[in-house]
Amino acid sequence: xxxxxxxxxxxxxxxxxxxxxxxxxxxxxxxxxxxxxxxxxxxxxxxxxxxxxxxxxxxxxxxxxxxxxxxxxxxxxxxxxxxxxxxxxxxxxxxxxxxxxxxxxxxxxxxxxxxxxxxxxxxxxxxxxxxxxxxxxxxxxxxxxxxxxxxxxxxxxxxxxxxxxxxxxxxxxxxxxxxxxxxxxxxxxxxxxxxxxxxxxxxxxxxxxxxx
Amino acid sequence: xxxxxxxxxxxxxxxxxxxxxxxxxxxxxxxxxxxxxxxxxxxxxxxxxxxxxxxxxxxxxxxxxxxxxxxxxxxxxxxxxxxxxxxxxxxxx
Numbered sequence: 001x002x003x004x005x006x007x008x009x010x011x012x013x014x015x016x017x018x019x020x021x022x023x024x025x026x027x028x029x030x031x032x033x034x035x036x037x038x039x040x041x042x043x044x045x046x047x048x049x050x051x052x053x054x055x056x057x058x059x060x061x062x063x064x065x066x067x068x069x070x071x072x073x074x075x076x077x078x079x080x081x082x083x084x085x086x087x088x089x090x091x092x093x094x095x096x097x098x099x100x101x102x103x104x105x106x107x108x109x110x111x112x113x114x115x116x117x118x119x120x121x122x123x124x125x126x127x128x129x130x131x132x133x134x135x136x137x138x139x140x141x142x143x144x145x146x147x148x149x150x151x152x153x154x155x156x157x158x159x160x161x162x163x164x165x166x167x168x169x170x171x172x173x174x175x176x177x178x179x180x181x182x183x184x185x186x187x188x189x190x191x192x193x194x195x196x197x198x199x200x201x202x203x204x205x206x207x208x209x210x211x212x
Numbered sequence: 213x214x215x216x217x218x219x220x221x222x223x224x225x226x227x228x229x230x231x232x233x234x235x236x237x238x239x240x241x242x243x244x245x246x247x248x249x250x251x252x253x254x255x256x257x258x259x260x261x262x263x264x265x266x267x268x269x270x271x272x273x274x275x276x277x278x279x280x281x282x283x284x285x286x287x288x289x290x291x292x293x294x295x296x297x298x299x300x301x302x303x304x305x
Contacts, residue, residue: 022230029292135299135300149300149301150299151297151298151299152298162300172258173229174229174295175229176230177229182294185297186299
């Protein structure tokens with residue numbers, strides 16, 4: 001995407017350093033959520049490893065709940081405590097920051113390349129009025145790659161459908177730290193993988209916990 | 213026996229955009245008053261307090277009209293204050 005206006009690279013670099021310094025100050029808060037700031041971070045890229053924590057859930061046939069016998073076809077959900085979603089890398093590009101919002105891509109931490117949408121987790125936000133809604137979409141109309149459709153992310157603000165919700169309205173009240181916390185909420189905190197076993201196939205659904 | 217006045221004051225640390233802002237408040241006062249002071253101190257004026265959400269260190273959303281005493285907050289509690297996520301996206305597929 002070509003923009004007529006660009007941030008002064010020196011100003012952008014200084015703001016990048018401020019943002020990284022804040023991440024380092026809040027390192028314990030990040031790490032307690034399974035967010036690790038990686039040493040590969042270097043202007044203009046900030047890389048974090050996100051480690052999912054909600055265990056896999058598997059619906060299974062159930063014949064009994066406590067002492068109560070259940071009717072045929074009854075199901076119950078079991079958690080598998082030692083299995084969760086795969087870790088992934090968030091790669092924030094702060095070029096032109098903070099004239100433009102940070103751009104975000106999800107990368108495979110093992111192969112060090114962008115994740116394909118078909119291989120990715122799913123991200124959802126939950127709100128009382130809207131209920132759960134998908135915020136990880138497969139193809140951005142401008143950037144042509146999977147993107148997270150939440151405020152604070154370049155791909156959201158530069159989406160043709162969000163022209164009225166400019167980043168410049170929010171940049172004073174947001175930081176990379178707060179954006180990372182929002183990303184964590186919709187990709188890790190709310191999300192639980194559920195495995196459905198069907199004849200000849202397995203299906204994983206990513207469900208959102210109904211919590212504000 | 214009622215708390216002495218000095219026992220009713222606690223310090224809450226609000227983390228706003230990755231920076232700590234310490235605010236003293238009464239354990240019986242709704243959190244919203246401390247939230248508004250923290251937003252002011254951090255220069256985050258211009259957006260209504262209702263657009264901000266307050267979470268504890270476990271990510272649990274706290275109701276701002278409740279008091280520190282009701283929420284069991286102790287002196288030195290660290291709370292995260294940030295704008296609501298604000299999402300586009302699609303309905304549940």
